Amino acid sequence: MPSCEILSIGTELLLGQILNTNSQFLSEELAAIGINCYFQTTIGDNVDRIKFAMKQALSRSDIVLITGGLGPTADDLTTECLAETLGVGMTFDAEVMQRIESFFKTRGVSMPESNRKQALRPEGSELLPNPRGTAPGALWCIGTELLRKADITNPDRERIVMTFPGVPGEMKAMWRETAVPFLTKRFGNNVVWSCDLKHYGIGESALAEKYSHLLGMSNPTVAPYAGRGECKLRVTAMAGTIAAAENLAKPIIDEIISASGTFFYGRNDDTLEVVVGRLLTERKLTIAVAESCTGGLVSKRLTDVPGSSNYVHLNVVTYANEMKEKVLGVRIETLIKDGAVSEQCVKEMAEGIRKFAAASIGLSVSGVAGPGGGTEDKPVGLVYLGLAHDQGTDVRKLMLPAHITRQEIRQRSASEALNMVRLYLLQHS
Amino acid sequence: MPSCEILSIGTELLLGQILNTNSQFLSEELAAIGINCYFQTTIGDNVDRIKFAMKQALSRSDIVLITGGLGPTADDLTTECLAETLGVGMTFDAEVMQRIESFFKTRGVSMPESNRKQALRPEGSELLPNPRGTAPGALWCIGTELLRKADITNPDRERIVMTFPGVPGEMKAMWRETAVPFLTKRFGNNVVWSCDLKHYGIGESALAEKYSHLLGMSNPTVAPYAGRGECKLRVTAMAGTIAAAENLAKPIIDEIISASGTFFYGRNDDTLEVVVGRLLTERKLTIAVAESCTGGLVSKRLTDVPGSSNYVHLNVVTYANEMKEKVLGVRIETLIKDGAVSEQCVKEMAEGIRKFAAASIGLSVSGVAGPGGGTEDKPVGLVYLGLAHDQGTDVRKLMLPAHITRQEIRQRSASEALNMVRLYLLQHS
Numbered sequence: 001m002p003s004c005e006i007l008s009i010g011t012e013l014l015l016g017q018i019l020n021t022n023s024q025f026l027s028e029e030l031a032a033i034g035i036n037c038y039f040q041t042t043i044g045d046n047v048d049r050i051k052f053a054m055k056q057a058l059s060r061s062d063i064v065l066i067t068g069g070l071g072p073t074a075d076d077l078t079t080e081c082l083a084e085t086l087g088v089g090m091t092f093d094a095e096v097m098q099r100i101e102s103f104f105k106t107r108g109v110s111m112p113e114s115n116r117k118q119a120l121r122p123e124g125s126e127l128l129p130n131p132r133g134t135a136p137g138a139l140w141c142i143g144t145e146l147l148r149k150a151d152i153t154n155p156d157r158e159r160i161v162m163t164f165p166g167v168p169g170e171m172k173a174m175w176r177e178t179a180v181p182f183l184t185k186r187f188g189n190n191v192v193w194s195c196d197l198k199h200y201g202i203g204e205s206a207l208a209e210k211y212s213h214l215l216g217m218s219n220p221t222v223a224p225y226a227g228r229g230e231c232k233l234r235v236t237a238m239a240g241t242i243a244a245a246e247n248l249a250k251p252i253i254d255e256i257i258s259a260s261g262t263f264f265y266g267r268n269d270d271t272l273e274v275v276v277g278r279l280l281t282e283r284k285l286t287i288a289v290a291e292s293c294t295g296g297l298v299s300k301r302l303t304d305v306p307g308s309s310n311y312v313h314l315n316v317v318t319y320a321n322e323m324k325e326k327v328l329g330v331r332i333e334t335l336i337k338d339g340a341v342s343e344q345c346v347k348e349m350a351e352g353i354r355k356f357a358a359a360s361i362g363l364s365v366s367g368v369a370g371p372g373g374g375t376e377d378k379p380v381g382l383v384y385l386g387l388a389h390d391q392g393t394d395v396r397k398l399m400l401p402a403h404i405t406r407q408e409i410r411q412r413s414a415s416e417a418l419n420m421v422r423l424y425l426l427q428h429s
Numbered sequence: 430m431p432s433c434e435i436l437s438i439g440t441e442l443l444l445g446q447i448l449n450t451n452s453q454f455l456s457e458e459l460a461a462i463g464i465n466c467y468f469q470t471t472i473g474d475n476v477d478r479i480k481f482a483m484k485q486a487l488s489r490s491d492i493v494l495i496t497g498g499l500g501p502t503a504d505d506l507t508t509e510c511l512a513e514t515l516g517v518g519m520t521f522d523a524e525v526m527q528r529i530e531s532f533f534k535t536r537g538v539s540m541p542e543s544n545r546k547q548a549l550r551p552e553g554s555e556l557l558p559n560p561r562g563t564a565p566g567a568l569w570c571i572g573t574e575l576l577r578k579a580d581i582t583n584p585d586r587e588r589i590v591m592t593f594p595g596v597p598g599e600m601k602a603m604w605r606e607t608a609v610p611f612l613t614k615r616f617g618n619n620v621v622w623s624c625d626l627k628h629y630g631i632g633e634s635a636l637a638e639k640y641s642h643l644l645g646m647s648n649p650t651v652a653p654y655a656g657r658g659e660c661k662l663r664v665t666a667m668a669g670t671i672a673a674a675e676n677l678a679k680p681i682i683d684e685i686i687s688a689s690g691t692f693f694y695g696r697n698d699d700t701l702e703v704v705v706g707r708l709l710t711e712r713k714l715t716i717a718v719a720e721s722c723t724g725g726l727v728s729k730r731l732t733d734v735p736g737s738s739n740y741v742h743l744n745v746v747t748y749a750n751e752m753k754e755k756v757l758g759v760r761i762e763t764l765i766k767d768g769a770v771s772e773q774c775v776k777e778m779a780e781g782i783r784k785f786a787a788a789s790i791g792l793s794v795s796g797v798a799g800p801g802g803g804t805e806d807k808p809v810g811l812v813y814l815g816l817a818h819d820q821g822t823d824v825r826k827l828m829l830p831a832h833i834t835r836q837e838i839r840q841r842s843a844s845e846a847l848n849m850v851r852l853y854l855l856q857h858s
Contacts, residue, residue, distance in 0.1 A: 016457025017654055020449060023471070028445025036441045038478060042452070042469035049467060067440045225446060295732025296725035299746045303724025306800055306835060313749035314756065317728045320742035323786065327743065357752065371735055408734060 002062035004030055004037045007053055009068040009078055010166055022067045022164075022171055029175060031223070031235050033184055033192045033298050035063065045069065058142075058161070059153035061184070067092040068166030070135045071112040078163055079138065083122040086142060086150045090120040093136075095125065100134045128162055128178050139182065154231050160186070168235055176266040184238065193245035194236035196225075197256055198270055202263045206229045211256065220249045222256075231410055236320070259363040260422055272418040274303045280311040280361075280424040286356030287421065289315040290328055290349045292340060293383060297414045313355040318349070328352030329382040336416035341366050341378050343395045350393055351387030361424070362388035367398070369409045374402070383413045385420050389428070396420055431491035431616055432465045433459055436482055437597055438493075438497040438507055442474035451496045451593075451600055458604060460652070461665050462562035462613055462621045464492065471857030474498065479510040487514070487571075487590070487622055488582035491613070497595035499564045501543040507592055508567065512551040515579045517570060519549040522556065522565075529563045555609050557591055562599040564639050566592040568611065589615070613667065623665035625654075626685055631692045633660045642683065649678045651685075658841055691852055701847040702730045708854040709740040716850065718744040719757055719778045721769060721795040724814060726843045743786040747778070757781030770795050770807050772824045779815030779822055790853070791817035794846050796827070798838045803831070812842045814849050818857070825849060 006023050013020055023040045030037045030092040036202055041057065043049045050069070057064045069078030078166035083090050097119040104111040120133045121127065127138035140161045147155035162179055164171040184192045199207060205227035211233065214222040220237035235252050239245040245267065257264050266275045280287055289298050289312075299315035302308055316327055330348040338344040348365045354362025367383025381400035386393060398416055400409050435452050442449055452469045459466045470486065472478045486493045498507030512519050526548040533540040547564045550556065554569035555639040563645070569590045576584035591608055592598040612743065628636060633655035642661065642833045649666035662685060666678035686693050692848045697703045709716060718727050718741075728744035731737055745756055750769055753759040759777040767773040783791025796812025803809035810829035815822060827845055829838050 006467075013453075014456055014469065014481070015460045016453045016455070019453045020469075024445045024448045025441075026445070027443055027680040031444045038473065038475075039482075040437075040443065040449075040469075040471035044467065046467075053468075080641075291725075294729075295737070295741075296720075296728025296744060296746070299724075299725025300729045303746070303748065304836065304839075308724070309748045312724075312746070314752040315725060315746040317725070317732070319732065319738045319744075322745040407733065410733075 002035055003060075003184065004035050004063040004065060005041065005057040005061040006037060006041040007064060007066045008040070008166075009045065009050060009066065010042075011046075011075070013042050013068075014044045021168055022166065023171060025168070026067075026175065027348065029180070029370075032234060033180065034221075034236075034238070035183065035187065045075040045077055047077055047081055050077055051085050054082060054085040055150070055152065058147070058150075058159050062157065062369050063158075063160045065179075066163045067171055068164075070118065070137060070163060070165045072112065072118055072135075074114075076117070079117070079122065079270065080142075082138070082161065082163065086121040086122065086146055089144070090121050093121060095118045096136055105135050110185065118388045125161075128164070128174055130165065130170055130174050131177055132173045133165060133167065135165050135170075137165065137174060139178070154227055180282055191240070191242055192236060192238050192244055192378055193249060195240050195249060195253060196268050197233045197235065197260070197264055198252065198266045198268075199231045199233070199260060199263045199379055200265050200272060200415070200422075202231060202260075207231050207233065207263075210259070214252060214256075217252075220252050222252060232393075246276055254404070262390040262426060265419075265422060271301075271304075271421060272415060273305050275306045276302070276418050276421050277308055277311065279422065281307075283425065283429065285360035285425075286311045286313060286357075287363060288353045288359035289360045289417075290324075290353035290362070291315070291317045292319060292324070292349075293369040294365045294367075294410050294414050294417070295319070295369075297410050298363065298365060298417050301414055313359065314353075316353060316356075324349060324352075327356065329334065329355070339378065341382060341384060342370055343384055343397065346384040347385030347388075347393050347395055348386075350388035354388040361391070362386070363417055363421055364388075365413055366415055367409070369406045369413075371400070371406060380410055383409070383416075385413075385417050387420055387424055389424065394420070394424065430487075431464055433464050433492040433494060434468040434486040434490035435466060436486055436495045437469070437471040437595075438479060438495065439471075439473075440504070441586070442471050442497075443473045443682065450597055451595065454597070454601060455494055455496070455604065461623050461663065462609065463650070463665075463667070464612065464616065469713065474504040474506055476506055476510055479506055483511060483514040484579075487576070487579075487588050490588075491858075492588065493588045493591075494608075495590065495592045496600055497593075499547065499566060499594045501541065501547055501564075501590060503543075505546070508546070508549055508551065511569075511590065511592065515551065515575055517575070520548060520552050522548045523567055524837070525556065530776055532563050537713045549824055553781040554590075557593070557603060559587050559599055559603050560595065562594060562596065564594050564599075566594065566603060568607070573787075580636045584702055585608060610715070618758050620669070620671055620674055621665060621667050621696060622678060622681060623663055625661045625663050625679060625697050626682065626689070626693055627695045627697075628660045628662070628689060628692045629694050629701060629844070629851075631689075636660050636662065636692075639688070643681060643685075646681075648836050649681050651681060658844055678798065679784050691855060694848075694851060700730075700733075700849060701844060702734050705731070705847050705850050705854070706734045706740060708851065710736075712854065712858065714789035714854075715742060715786075716738045716792060717742065717782045717788035718846075719753075719782035719791070719793045720746045721753070721778075721793075722798040723794045723796075723839050723846070724748070725800075726825030727792065727794060727838050730843055730847065742788065743782075745782060745785075753781075754779060756785065758784070768807065769798060770797055770811060770813060772813055772826065774833070775813040776817075776822050776824055779817035783817040789819070790850065791822075792850055793817075794842055796838070796842055798833070798835045798842075800835055810838055811844075812838070814842075814846050816849055816853055818853065823849070823853065 125138040128137035235248040237245040277284035349364035364386035554567040557566035666674040670676035778793035793815035799809035
């Protein structure tokens with residue numbers, strides 16, 4: 001297995017002005033295609049330190065991925081430092097130049113002279129196209145002779161260097177469209193295909209335990225990831241073609257989806273709100289939400305999905321008891337006797353919003369998000385969910401840990417509410 | 430000026446399972462106290478690579494900050510690798526052990542034997558207390574003799590090493606409470622005080638230009654930062670005491686606040702929604718929001734603020750035209766003639782929600798968030814804002830760039846709406 005080092009270049013990283021999301025992205029992607037990443041190194045826009053880090057990375061790793069420093073300004077030093085580290089000159093790519101010039105022309109702006117440097121590449125390297133921006137990268141397979149001349153340790157095996165712009169969107173597009181096919185073909189003559197199976201309602205360790213018999217496999221591989229209260233299993237297969245890799249993964253994916261039951265909710269870019277939207281659209285149903293402690297977050301997430309106006313017509317945030325009464329018809333006795341954070345109140349809220357918005361489904365959330373407002377009976381973290389439908393109204397009680405923040409209580413409550421809708425829709429097709 | 434290197438230790442970072450926010454935090458903090466950070470290095474839980482990286486960092490930097498690897502498991506190698514790199518043994522801190530044991534005792538759990546290693550420190554180092562967790566760090570001033578024995582380059586000047594747990598909350602508390610006072614005292618016999626002056630409605634380059642005469646100063650320093658559509662100026666002063674540093678910064682802060690006018694909106698942890706909430710509370714006013722394209726985001730942000738239930742009683746998301754008519758009383762002629770995304774519609778929405786919720790201020794947002802739904806007349810990115818108050822209704826038109834995402838259009842629209850409320854409240858005290 002080849003080893004890899006990620007070099008991030010940019011003084012703004014060393015000043016903490018931006019977060020290095022590129023290194024995380026590349027590391028996760030490398031792991032998925034079976035390439036070991038042993039070092040992530042970040043340096044500023046300084047010729048000596050960049051060259052030092054390049055030489056060190058080349059000496060200890062088979063593959064060096066470099067992000068940043070490909071722009072047109074004097075601070076952008078990646079290409080020239082790379083050429084100097086290997087002791088070669090730079091070639092000018094007239095085709096790239098033309099593309100950059102026409103980019104400026106279509107915008108009616110004249111190209112600054114400094115942009116010419118973006119058409120330069122170290123001699124002997126190839127173009128790594130940039131489908132999303134003007135500055136391309138370089139893909140360079142560096143042979144034994146050059147490595148030896150440049151005094152790189154262990155010069156007997158070839159090294160691969162790829163340069164990417166620091167802009168995450170451009171870097172990711174280049175990585176996916178050019179680097180992954182190249183690397184997977186190179187190391188194993190194979191392409192890689194992977195699929196994330198997203199789960200809700202089961203923790204990472206429970207998921208890992210349930211599928212422990214799959215986690216040790218080598219092709220396809222299965223790996224659990226956790227984050228933001230959710231878990232996913234990534235299934236990755238390598239084969240001669242995408243179709244063959246997909247075929248290899250399919251039985252494992254089918255097994256997981258079947259065994260996970262309703263814990264499994266979607267693939268890849270699916271979110272709970274996307275899946276809820278899909279189910280509502282399929283069933284030609286609409287939803288209306290009445291929120292209290294989540295303050296609009298459930299509504300915001302539902303409407304994050306393009307096209308959500310087809311099934312969301314009205315949501316309300318009834319923070320005040322008076323508004324729960326006036327808009328949703330929650331009975332005054334309920335508010336006095338049970339309080340706003342109660343089973344009875346979310347039941348009436350869900351039924352009220354369903355009626356008021358003339359929606360198929362009414363969803364409600366009421367709880368204590370903190371940090372203040374908790375009592376012994378109703379502590380911070382106590383949240384009720386209501387779901388009114390044509391056959392009645394379901395209510396759920398959540399007791400979230402009191403030590404998590406107001407934001408987390410709101411996020412988890414919103415996720416639980418969306419998941420409650422998902423489970424209801426799955427049971428009523 | 431001393432130089433610093435940040436070492437992040439943890440295989441989960443190299444697998445991309447977690448994002449390295451610690452390095453960004455420490456880098457930003459170092460810049461604020463005038464310490465140069467030249468390298469950020471990330472390595473996994475591997476003895477050889479950890480020791481290699483430690484030796485390299487000690488050879489090229491005056492200060493080495495190490496995060497991660499202080500836990501109780503076999504993967505946690507930081508302390509022993511650090512001792513081995515410098516060729517010393519480890520001392521056992523009975524007091525720390527006692528604190529860890531009592532932590533488990535109060536939770537009614539017996540302490541796993543493996544936790545004993547958290548009471549170890551390299552011989553000669555001091556305790557770096559952890560106010561938020563069980564595992565403390567080490568603070569180690571390493572002298573010439575030890576550096577020379579351990580074969581560290583440039584052994585003639587002392588090195589400082591600090592170890593922190595990888596958990597961001599614990600690391601930050603330790604940094605602020607122990608490391609900053611130590612470092613500022615050490616390097617300049619001074620303490621550091623800084624204040625972020627947050628701005629809205631002015632870009633980073635315009636802000637930098639406006640205050641170019643301040644950016645070159647050395648004490649206090651003034652530095653611009655940008656992110657998420659906002660900008661801040663950080664003013665940092667060093668002096669013998671906090672009060673003296675604050676006094677040094679005060680004239681500059683006053684100058685900026687006065688010259689920035691309403692572009693300046695708050696300090697440090699203030700957000701637009703926090704400031705709007707403060708102004709509403711001071712003026713004993715309430716607000717109600719009617720959203721269309723932002724889908725609940727304005728409501729969510731307003732209610733992110735603890736105590737917002739005092740001024741938010743009801744918000745609505747009227748996605749469907751029918752609901753704009755039914756709930757807000759938008760006239761059917763307006764919807765037919767001008768459409769939902771129009772000056773007239775947001776005017777009626779703002780007036781409608783103000784009346785419906787009986788609030789002091791009615792705020793409305795309607796626009797085309799995309800990616801679909803744009804026309805030649807009303808392209809993606811066109812957003813109208815309405816603000817109804819006791820003297821009439823104000824309307825604003827935004828034309829956001831069409832190439833930004835649906836999420837960004839929604840975020841920027843929400844920020845503009847909150848800022849519109851802020852500016853209104855400032856003018857009507």
